Amino acid sequence: MSTPTRTPRPATASGTAAPGPGPDTAAPAVSGPRRGGRTALLGLAALLVLLALSVVHISQGTAPVSLHTLWRTIVTLGSDREGSDQAGAVLVASRLPRLCAGLLVGCALGAAGAALQSVSRNVLASPDTLAVNAGAYLAVVAFAAFGVSLPALPAGGTAFLGGLIAAAIVLGLSRAGSGAIRLVLAGSALTLAFSGLSQMLLLLRSQETTGLFAWGNGSLAQSGMSGVARLAPVAALVLIALVVLGRRLDILALGDDGAAVVGVNPRVTRAVAVVLAVLLSAVAVTVAGPIGFVGLCAPAVVRLLGGWAPGLLRHRVFVPASAIAGVLVLLGADVLMRALFGAQSGAAVPTGIVTSVFGAVVLVFLAHRSRDAGDTGNSTAFAKLRGRRAYVVTLVVASVALIAAVIAATLLGDATLRLGDVGYWLSGRSGQFVTYLLDTRVPRVAAALLAGAALAVAGTVVQAVSRNPLAEPAILGVVGGAGVGAVVTITAVPLASFWFVNGAALAGAGAAAVLVFGLAARHGLEQNRLVLIGIGVSTGTSALVSLLITLTDPFNSTKALTWMSGSTYGRSFPEIVPVLVVLALALPLLLFRRRELDLIGLDPDTPRLLGIRLGTTRLLLLTLAVLLTASSVAAVGVIGFVGLVAPHAARALVGQRHSRVLPVSALLGALLVVVADLIGRAVIAPAQIPVGLVTAVIGAPYFMWLLWRSRREA
Known part of the structure; x- marks a missing residue:
C-alpha cells in the first residue's frame, strides 16, 4: 500500500499556511471539485463585475456616449471610419486609453502586491509600504526635473531601477518575515524621504516638472494609447512569469529549510519574485504615476474570499486573482470618484487619492484585526x-x-x-x-x-x-x-x-x-x-x-x-x-x-x-x-x-x-x-x-x- 503524498499548503502573505486541498486539511473539508467550482464561480462573477464596471467607466464623462456608439467604435477600431464622429473621437482619444490604463495598472499593482506579500511573509507588504512606488516616482521626477524626456520603455526602465533600489533597502534592512511593524515603519520612513526629495525637485524645477504633482498622486488620464500599448506586453510577460513561479512560492511557504529540502532555493526565489514585482510596479508608475494601495487592497480581498474558496490561495491562482481584484479596485475607485465629483472635477482629481483612502481603511482594518506581536526587539533599552x-x-x-x-x-x-x-x-x-x-x-x-x-x-x-x-x-x-x-x-x-x-x-x-x-x-x-x-x-x-x-x-x-x-x-x-x-x-x-x-x-x-x-x-x-x-x-x-x-x-x-x-x-x-x-x-x-x-x-x-x-x- 503506497503512502499518500502530502501536498504543501499554499501560504498566505503572512507566511502562515492557508487551508488547501491536500490530505492534511482539517475536517470538515470541502471536496476538491466543490472547491474548484467555487473558484470558477468567483472568477465568472469577477469577470461579469469587471465588464459592468468597464461599461460604466467608459460612459462617464462630460459628453454622453451611448452603448450603440461604444459598440460601433470598438468594431471600427483600426479602420478608416475609426472616430469619424465626435463621440467616437472622444472614445478613441480619451476614454478607451483611460480604461486600458486602468486595466493594465490594476493588473500590475494587484499581482505585484501578491508577490511582495508572499516573499516578505507579511500581509501589509505592497508597492507602497515597501517604498517601491516612491522610489520609482523619484527616479522619473529626477529625469524630468533636468529636462530629460524619455519615451515609454526607457521611462519604465528608469522607474524600475528606482523601485528596485527602494525595495532592496526596505527588504534588506527590515528582514523578510521579521514582522509587519518593522517592514511598514521602514517603508513609511523611506517613502517620506523619497517623497521629500521629489517635492524638493518639484519646487526647485517647477517649470520643468509642471503637472507632475497631480501625476504623483496617480492619474489614469492618458493622451492616446501609445504608452499603454508599449508597456502592456512587458506587464503580460512578467505576469506570466509570476504565475509560472507560483509553485515555488507555494513551497517557499514551508520555510527556508523545508523549501531547500525539496530543491527550491529560497533566496533566488525571493529575488526573482521581487524583481518581477518591481517590474510590474514600474510599469504602473510609468503609465499612471504612483497609485496608492491597490497592491495592498487587492490581495487582501482575494485572501478574504479564500476562506470560502481555498483554491484561490494557491499562488498560480492567487497572483492572477489578485490582478483581477486590482483592476476591480482601481476601476471602482475611478468610477466612484467621477460619480462623486462630477465629470469635470473628476477628470482633475488623481485616481490614486481615492485608492489611498481605500487603502488606509484596509490598513486600519488589518491592523485592528491583527494580534499584537509584542516587543519588536527594538526596545529603547x-x-x-x-x-x-x-x-x-x-x-x-x-x-x-x-x-x-x-x-x-x-x-x-x-x-x-x-x-x-x-x-x-x-x-x-x-x-x-x-x-x-x-x-x-x-x-x-x-x-x-x-x-x-x-x-x-x-x-x-x-x-x-x-x-x-x-x-x-x-x-x-x-x-x-x-x-x-x-x-x-x-x-x-x-x-x-x-x-x-x-x-x-x-x-x-x-x-x-x-x-x-x-x-x-x-x-x-x-x-x-x-x-x-x-x-x-x-x-x-x-x-x-x-x-x-x-x-x-x-x-x-x-x-x-x-x-x-x-x-x-x-x-x-x-x-x-x-x-x-x-x-x-x-x-x-x-x-x-x-x-x-x-x-x-x-x-x-x-x-x-x-x-x-x-x-x-x-x-x-x-x-x-x-x-x-x-x-x-x-x-x-x-x-x-x-x-x-x-x-x-x-x-x-x-x-x-x-x-x-x-x-x-x-x-x-x-x-x-x-x-x-x-x-x-x-x-x-x-x-x-x-x-x-x-x-x-x-x-x-x-x-x-x-x-x-x-x-x-x-
Missing part, C-alpha cells in the same frame, strides 16, 4: 548606560552648538549681517533695512528652535511608549490630522488668520488622535497595533490633503503645498507662543514622569509588576506627545524625521534614562531644525527650500544607518 560625565559633556556641547547655530541663522541668509547689527536692533537703533530683516528673520529662527524641540520631545515619548526606536510622531496620524484641519481652513477661507489656521490644525490633530486611540484602546493600546493604525490614519489624511490641494485654485494649493512641506516663512512672535506654552508645560511633566517612561520602554510586564497601569499611562503620555506635535505642526507645518533622529541620537549619547534623554533630545531637535532652516534659506537665496524637505534629506541617511545598525535586534 538597547542603549548602554552612560555616566554622568558623558551626560554633562553632551549637554554642554549640544547647548554651545545650538547657540552657534542660532547666531549663524540670525546673521546668514539672503543678506549677511554682523553681530553689531543685532546689537543695534536690540537697542532700537538699527537702520530700516536691518530692522526689517531681523524683524522677519529672528521669529523664524525662534519658530524653528521651538518646533524642533517640541517634535524631538514628542518623538522621545512615542518611541518609549511604542518600545520602538523607529517610530516617530507622524505615525500616530496626528501630523496628518493637523494637516487636514489647516489645509481645509487655508483652502476654504484664504484670508483666515494664523490663529484660525492654528486652531483648525489643533482640532484636526485632536480628531486624528481620538480616532487612533479609540481604535487601539479596545486592546489596551498595544504597541504594534497602535503604530499600524496610526500609519493607516496618516495615509488617509495625506490622501485627503492631496485631494483638497488638487480641487482648489492654484494660489491656495501653492500655499497648502508649501505648508505641508514645512516652512518658517512669515512667522511672527505671537504665532509661536502656543508651541512655547505647550513645551514649557509638557517637558517638566514628562521629567516628573520619567520613571514611567523608563519602565514602559523596557517591556510590557515590568511596569505591571510595579503597579503601573499601562493603558492609562500610555494614554497620558501619548496625549502629551499629540499636543507637542500638533502645536509644532500648526506653527511651522509638516516637518519629518526630527522626532525619529533626535531621540535616537540622544540615547546613543547619554543612555536610556529619560531624565537625560528628554533635555538632550530637545536640544538636538532644535539644533537640527535650526540648521535645516538655515540651509533652506541660504543655499539658493533668494529662493528658499522648505525646512521639512531639508530635514527629510538630512534624516534619510541617518535612518538607513539606524535600520542597518538595529537589523540584528529586529
Whole structure:
C-alpha cells in the first residue's frame, strides 16, 4: 500500500499556511471539485463585475456616449471610419486609453502586491509600504526635473531601477518575515524621504516638472494609447512569469529549510519574485504615476474570499486573482470618484487619492484585526548606560552648538549681517533695512528652535511608549490630522488668520488622535497595533490633503503645498507662543514622569509588576506627545524625521534614562531644525527650500544607518 503524498499548503502573505486541498486539511473539508467550482464561480462573477464596471467607466464623462456608439467604435477600431464622429473621437482619444490604463495598472499593482506579500511573509507588504512606488516616482521626477524626456520603455526602465533600489533597502534592512511593524515603519520612513526629495525637485524645477504633482498622486488620464500599448506586453510577460513561479512560492511557504529540502532555493526565489514585482510596479508608475494601495487592497480581498474558496490561495491562482481584484479596485475607485465629483472635477482629481483612502481603511482594518506581536526587539533599552560625565559633556556641547547655530541663522541668509547689527536692533537703533530683516528673520529662527524641540520631545515619548526606536510622531496620524484641519481652513477661507489656521490644525490633530486611540484602546493600546493604525490614519489624511490641494485654485494649493512641506516663512512672535506654552508645560511633566517612561520602554510586564497601569499611562503620555506635535505642526507645518533622529541620537549619547534623554533630545531637535532652516534659506537665496524637505534629506541617511545598525535586534 503506497503512502499518500502530502501536498504543501499554499501560504498566505503572512507566511502562515492557508487551508488547501491536500490530505492534511482539517475536517470538515470541502471536496476538491466543490472547491474548484467555487473558484470558477468567483472568477465568472469577477469577470461579469469587471465588464459592468468597464461599461460604466467608459460612459462617464462630460459628453454622453451611448452603448450603440461604444459598440460601433470598438468594431471600427483600426479602420478608416475609426472616430469619424465626435463621440467616437472622444472614445478613441480619451476614454478607451483611460480604461486600458486602468486595466493594465490594476493588473500590475494587484499581482505585484501578491508577490511582495508572499516573499516578505507579511500581509501589509505592497508597492507602497515597501517604498517601491516612491522610489520609482523619484527616479522619473529626477529625469524630468533636468529636462530629460524619455519615451515609454526607457521611462519604465528608469522607474524600475528606482523601485528596485527602494525595495532592496526596505527588504534588506527590515528582514523578510521579521514582522509587519518593522517592514511598514521602514517603508513609511523611506517613502517620506523619497517623497521629500521629489517635492524638493518639484519646487526647485517647477517649470520643468509642471503637472507632475497631480501625476504623483496617480492619474489614469492618458493622451492616446501609445504608452499603454508599449508597456502592456512587458506587464503580460512578467505576469506570466509570476504565475509560472507560483509553485515555488507555494513551497517557499514551508520555510527556508523545508523549501531547500525539496530543491527550491529560497533566496533566488525571493529575488526573482521581487524583481518581477518591481517590474510590474514600474510599469504602473510609468503609465499612471504612483497609485496608492491597490497592491495592498487587492490581495487582501482575494485572501478574504479564500476562506470560502481555498483554491484561490494557491499562488498560480492567487497572483492572477489578485490582478483581477486590482483592476476591480482601481476601476471602482475611478468610477466612484467621477460619480462623486462630477465629470469635470473628476477628470482633475488623481485616481490614486481615492485608492489611498481605500487603502488606509484596509490598513486600519488589518491592523485592528491583527494580534499584537509584542516587543519588536527594538526596545529603547538597547542603549548602554552612560555616566554622568558623558551626560554633562553632551549637554554642554549640544547647548554651545545650538547657540552657534542660532547666531549663524540670525546673521546668514539672503543678506549677511554682523553681530553689531543685532546689537543695534536690540537697542532700537538699527537702520530700516536691518530692522526689517531681523524683524522677519529672528521669529523664524525662534519658530524653528521651538518646533524642533517640541517634535524631538514628542518623538522621545512615542518611541518609549511604542518600545520602538523607529517610530516617530507622524505615525500616530496626528501630523496628518493637523494637516487636514489647516489645509481645509487655508483652502476654504484664504484670508483666515494664523490663529484660525492654528486652531483648525489643533482640532484636526485632536480628531486624528481620538480616532487612533479609540481604535487601539479596545486592546489596551498595544504597541504594534497602535503604530499600524496610526500609519493607516496618516495615509488617509495625506490622501485627503492631496485631494483638497488638487480641487482648489492654484494660489491656495501653492500655499497648502508649501505648508505641508514645512516652512518658517512669515512667522511672527505671537504665532509661536502656543508651541512655547505647550513645551514649557509638557517637558517638566514628562521629567516628573520619567520613571514611567523608563519602565514602559523596557517591556510590557515590568511596569505591571510595579503597579503601573499601562493603558492609562500610555494614554497620558501619548496625549502629551499629540499636543507637542500638533502645536509644532500648526506653527511651522509638516516637518519629518526630527522626532525619529533626535531621540535616537540622544540615547546613543547619554543612555536610556529619560531624565537625560528628554533635555538632550530637545536640544538636538532644535539644533537640527535650526540648521535645516538655515540651509533652506541660504543655499539658493533668494529662493528658499522648505525646512521639512531639508530635514527629510538630512534624516534619510541617518535612518538607513539606524535600520542597518538595529537589523540584528529586529
